Amino acid sequence: xxxxxxxxxxxxxxxxxxxxxxxxxxxxxxxxxxxxxxxxxxxxxxxxxxxxxxxxxxxxxxxxxxxxxxxxxxxxxxxxxxxxxxxxxxxxxxxxxxxxxxxxxxxxxxxxxxxxxxxxxxxxxxxxxxxxxxxxxxxxxxxxxxxxxxxxxxxxxxxxxxxxxxxxxxxxxxxxxxxxxxxxxxxxxxxxxxxxxxxxxxxxxxxxxxxxxxxxxxxxxxxxxxxxxxxxxxxxxxxxxxxx
Numbered sequence: 209x210x211x212x213x214x215x216x217x218x219x220x221x222x223x224x225x226x227x228x229x230x231x232x233x234x235x236x237x238x239x240x241x242x243x244x245x246x247x248x249x250x251x252x253x254x255x256x257x258x259x260x261x262x263x264x265x266x267x268x269x270x271x272x273x274x275x276x277x278x279x280x281x282x283x284x285x286x287x288x289x290x291x292x293x294x295x296x297x298x299x300x301x302x303x304x305x306x307x308x309x310x311x312x313x314x315x316x317x318x319x320x321x322x323x324x325x326x327x328x329x330x331x332x333x334x335x336x337x338x339x340x341x342x343x344x345x346x347x348x349x350x351x352x353x354x355x356x357x358x359x360x361x362x363x364x365x366x367x368x369x370x371x372x373x374x375x376x377x378x379x380x381x382x383x384x385x386x387x388x389x390x391x392x393x394x395x396x397x398x399x400x401x402x403x404x405x406x407x408x409x410x411x412x413x414x415x416x417x418x419x420x421x422x423x424x425x426x427x428x429x430x431x432x433x434x435x436x437x438x439x440x441x442x443x444x445x446x447x448x449x450x451x452x
Contacts, residue, residue: 319403
C-alpha cells in the first residue's frame with residue numbers, strides 16, 4: 209500500500225502545489241529584475257553627473273580662486289589665472305567672428321596645453337558626459353580614443369587625423385584630453401606634443417595644469433557656458449593672440 213500512496217504524494221507535490229507556488233515566484237522575480245534595472249539606470253545617471261577630480265585638488269590644484277594664494281604673481285586672464293614660469297609661452301586663442309578670447313594656449317617643455325574653463329552646477333560635474341561626447345566627435349572625424357586613468361582621474365588619449373593642408377595626408381596626431389570638476393566650474397585641458405607621449409614631459413605639463421586658478425565669479429551662468437577670458441591687465445607674459 210505504501211507503494212500506492214507515495215506516487216500520489218509525489219504527484220501532488222510536483223504538480224498542483226508547485227504550479228500554484230510558481231506563479232507568484234515568477235511575478236516576484238520579474239518585479240525584482242525591474243527594480244534592479246531601475247537601480248542600475250539611476251546609478252548610471254548618478255555616475256554620469258558625478259564630479260571628477262583628484263582628491264587633493266583643493267590643495268594641489270587646479271585651484272578655485274578662493275583656494276589660491278593671493279600674493280602669488282599670477283597672470284590674470286579673467287576666467288583663469290596662470291602662474292608664470294621660465295620657458296612658458298602664452299597664447300590667446302581668438303574666435304574670429306566675435307573676436308572674443310575662447311581658449312588659452314600654453315607652450316611649455318616641448319608640449320602644448322590648451323585650457324578652457326566652463327560654468328558647472330554646484331553639486332554635479334560635467335567631465336564624464338563631456339568625455340563621452342569628445343570620443344564621439346573624434347570618431348566622426350575618423351580618429352580614435354582610448355580611455356585611461358591619469359593623474360587627474362579619467363582621461364582620453366586620442367589619435368586625431370591631421371586636417372588637409374596641416375600635414376602629410378593620412379597622418380594623425382596624438383593628444384590627451386584631461387578634465388577636472390571644481391566648485392561651480394569645469395576646467396578642460398588638451399595636451400599635445402611631448403606631453404602626450406613622454407612621461408617626463410607629461411609630468412611637467414601636468415604640473416602646469418595643476419597650477420591654474422579658475423575664477424568662476426558670482427554671476428549666474430548656465431552650465432557649459434565658457435567663463436569669460438580676457439587680455440591680461442598687465443604686460444606680464446605678453447600673450448600672443450591667435451585666431452580660433
